[in-house]
Amino acid sequence: MAVLRIDASIQGPRSASTELADLVEAEWTATRPGTTVVRRHLGAEPLPADAWASAIHGSFTPEEQRSDAHHSALSLAGSLAGELRDSEAVILALPLYNYGISQHAKAWIDLVMAGGDQGEKLLDGKPAIVLTTRGGAYGPGTPREGWDHNTDYLRRVVADIWGADLTLIEREFTLVGVNPALDAFAETAALMRKTAHEAAVAAGRTLAVR
Template identity: 55%
Template sequence: MNLFRLDASILPGASASAEIADIAEAEWTAAHPHATVTRRHLGTDPLPADAWTLATTAAFTPAPDRTPAQREALALSAALAEEVQNADAAILAVPLYNYGISQHFKTWVDLVIAGGGATTPLLKGTPAVLVTTLGGGYGPGSPREGWDHSTPYLERVLADLWQAELTVVKRELTLAATTPGMEGLRDLAQQQHSEALAAAHDAGRALADH
C-alpha cells in the first residue's frame, strides 16, 4: 500500500491545511502501519518555474535535438506523474492563496499533466482526500461569495480529470483569530475548525477502509 501526501502551504510551521491533513494521514497509517507514505511538499521544496515550459516544448522537439534542460524537465514530469499514478490513496493539503491556487501548486499540476497525459485519469478509482483552507469566508451571503476560485479547480482536476474518488474537507475563516475586523466571526471560525478536524478523522478512516 502506498499513500501519496502532498502539501502546498508556504508556512508549514503554522499550516491550517497540514493540521487537518495530519489527522487524516494518522487515521490511514493506523490502519496500514507498514505501508509506504510518499511525500511531496511544494511549499518548502517548490518545483522549477520553467520546468513545464521546457517539458512541453521538449515534447515537440526531436529527441536528438532536445537540450539537457528539456530532458531534465521531461524526466521530472514523468516522475511526478508516476508518484500520482502509483498511489493507492492520496491526501492533498492545498490552501487558497489570493482567491485561487498558488503558482507552485499550478506548476505541479501542469507538470503532472505533461508527464501523464492531458486526458489520463491518473487517480481513477483511487480514494483521495482534498484538504483546503481559506482565510476568509466565501459562502452564500458573504461579501466574498464567489471569490473562491481554487476549490472548483481542484475538484475539476482531481475528480473530473484524474477521476479520484474524492472527499473534500474544507475549512474557512482560518484568519479570523488573528485579523482585526474579523472578531465577530471568531465563534463561527472555531466551529468550522472543530468541524473540519472531525471531518478529517472521518475522511481518514474512510480512506483506510477503502
C-alpha cells in the first residue's frame, strides 16, 4: 500500500501539524507494516512559484510551440497529479497561515489540478486525513470567528473536488506558550492538543485496517 504524505509547515521540528502527521503515520505503519510512504515537504522544499502559470499557459499552447518552461511545468504538474492518483490514501498536514491556506500548499494544489484531467476525482473514495492547525482560536463566539479561510477550502478541494473520504483533524491555540498574550488559555490549549493527538492516533489506526 502506498500512502502519500504532504507537509506544508515552515516551523521545522516545532510544527504542530507535522507532529499530528507523525502520529498518524506511526500508527498507520505500525498497523500495516508493509506500507510505503511517499513524502513531500512543501515548506522545506517549496514548489516553484511560477510553475502553475507556466503549466496553464503551456496547456493552451500547441506542443511544438511550447517553451522549456512550459514543458518543465507541465511535467511537474503531471507528476504531482500522478502521485495523488496512484496513492491509496493521503496524509495532508496543512496549517493555517495568515488566516488562509499556506502559499506552499496552494501552489501544490494548483499544480495538481493543472496536471489532472478536467473534472477528475484524483482520490475517488480513497481515505484522506487532513491535519490543520491554527495559532489562535476561530470558533463560534471568539473575536476572530469567521477568519479561518483555510479549513473550508481544504474540505472543498480534498472531498468535493478530489472525491476523497475525508477525515479532518483540527488543533487550535498552538501559539499558547509562545505568545504571552495567550497565557490565560493554557488549560484549554492543552486539552485541544490532547484531543487532536488522540484523534490522529485513532485515524491512523482505523484507516489503516480499512
